[in-house]
Amino acid sequence: MATATFHQSIVSFASPSSTISQCGFKIDSSLSFTSKKINFCKIKAMASVSYNNTLLSPSKTIPDNTLKKPNEAALILIRHGESLWNEKNLFTGCVDVPLTEKGVEEAIEAGKRISNIPVDVIFTSSLIRAQMTAMLAMIQHRRKKVPIILHDESEQAKTWSQVFSDETKNQSIPVIPAWQLNERMYGELQGLNKQETAERYGKQQVHEWRRSYDIPPPKGESLEMCAERAVAYFQDNIEPKLAAGKNVMIAAHGNSLRSIIMYLDKLTCQEVISLELSTGIPLLYIFKEGKFMKRGSPVGPTEAGVYAYTKRLAQYRQKLEEDSEVICS
Numbered sequence: 001m002a003t004a005t006f007h008q009s010i011v012s013f014a015s016p017s018s019t020i021s022q023c024g025f026k027i028d029s030s031l032s033f034t035s036k037k038i039n040f041c042k043i044k045a046m047a048s049v050s051y052n053n054t055l056l057s058p059s060k061t062i063p064d065n066t067l068k069k070p071n072e073a074a075l076i077l078i079r080h081g082e083s084l085w086n087e088k089n090l091f092t093g094c095v096d097v098p099l100t101e102k103g104v105e106e107a108i109e110a111g112k113r114i115s116n117i118p119v120d121v122i123f124t125s126s127l128i129r130a131q132m133t134a135m136l137a138m139i140q141h142r143r144k145k146v147p148i149i150l151h152d153e154s155e156q157a158k159t160w161s162q163v164f165s166d167e168t169k170n171q172s173i174p175v176i177p178a179w180q181l182n183e184r185m186y187g188e189l190q191g192l193n194k195q196e197t198a199e200r201y202g203k204q205q206v207h208e209w210r211r212s213y214d215i216p217p218p219k220g221e222s223l224e225m226c227a228e229r230a231v232a233y234f235q236d237n238i239e240p241k242l243a244a245g246k247n248v249m250i251a252a253h254g255n256s257l258r259s260i261i262m263y264l265d266k267l268t269c270q271e272v273i274s275l276e277l278s279t280g281i282p283l284l285y286i287f288k289e290g291k292f293m294k295r296g297s298p299v300g301p302t303e304a305g306v307y308a309y310t311k312r313l314a315q316y317r318q319k320l321e322e323d324s325e326v327i328c329s
């Protein structure tokens with residue numbers, strides 16, 4: 001399948017897992033998503049209209065790097081490094097667990113791989129494993145700008161975290177946490193061991209909960225429901241930044257990123273099922289003239305291939321264009 005071939009070198013296997021805490025929404029209200037079926041084909045059409053509109057007024061800011069050209073911006077996606085529950089093979093979802101030592105190393109390694117790619121703004125989920133990953137990765141960056149988490153949960157939080165030097169602000173990168181980028185809420189599976197759950201309910205059932213597009217785990221979110229909030233957030237808050245020429249990094253989770261990649265790569269509901277993301281592997285896209293172009297995953301900061309549009313990717317893109325009529329049900 002095209003998806004599997006394409007992602008061969010940059011993505012891999014499912015990892016372990018997760019509980020409830022800071023999803024930013026209540027289970028009941030999240031379940032109301034089920035009634036609103038997402039139609040990616042429709043979203044795609046709407047998105048290209050808005051890209052075109054936005055690009056009529058190019059960015060006014062002067063880029064401070066060589067990669068950026070008018071109407072062009074880099075987008076880096078990174079799944080958090082291994083978490084303590086990944087290590088224990090527990091369903092994690094929105095439970096807020098930190099990285100393991102290996103996860104810390106993965107984040108640092110990811111940072112080295114992207115250390116030559118400019119980053120103007122960082123979006124993370126509200127979960128610590130994504131935030132740790134973003135911070136550790138940025139410490140490796142060549143520009144040595146300081147990533148600073150923006151706290152806008154209250155007026156006081158905003159006021160008390162103000163910076164009063166323009167020079168210092170210039171040497172900083174805003175980090176915007178958003179619950180919409182959180183991992184898929186795994187409902188009553190959170191905290192359960194994946195292997196034991198498969199033994200109890202059957203491999204097939206657990207595979208369906210984990211990888212089907214529109215079947216939610218008990219009292220949790222399906223990928224479709226996760227996509228509904230993650231893609232909407234991406235369109236409303238991240239695309240405008242890219243259209244304005246800002247280079248963006250997103251540190252998030254296996255499933256919130258799978259849904260965003262589904263949107264960026266125009267994957268069908270069938271194709272996204274076989275898309276797996278490894279922990280701590282950065283993926284680079286170039287946003288240009290209203291389109292997202294996948295550039296692969298930098299193996300090292302100077303890897304030439306990252307900056308070229310490879311034949312394989314071109315063929316994949318062509319196939320996606322040919323298949324663009326596929327309707328997601």
Ligand SMILES: O=C(O)[C@@H](CO)OP(=O)(O)O
Nearest residue numbers: 014016017018091092093
């Ligand atoms: O447990 C989870 O939250 C996720 C990611 O680790 O697991 P899965 O691979 O089943 O999507």
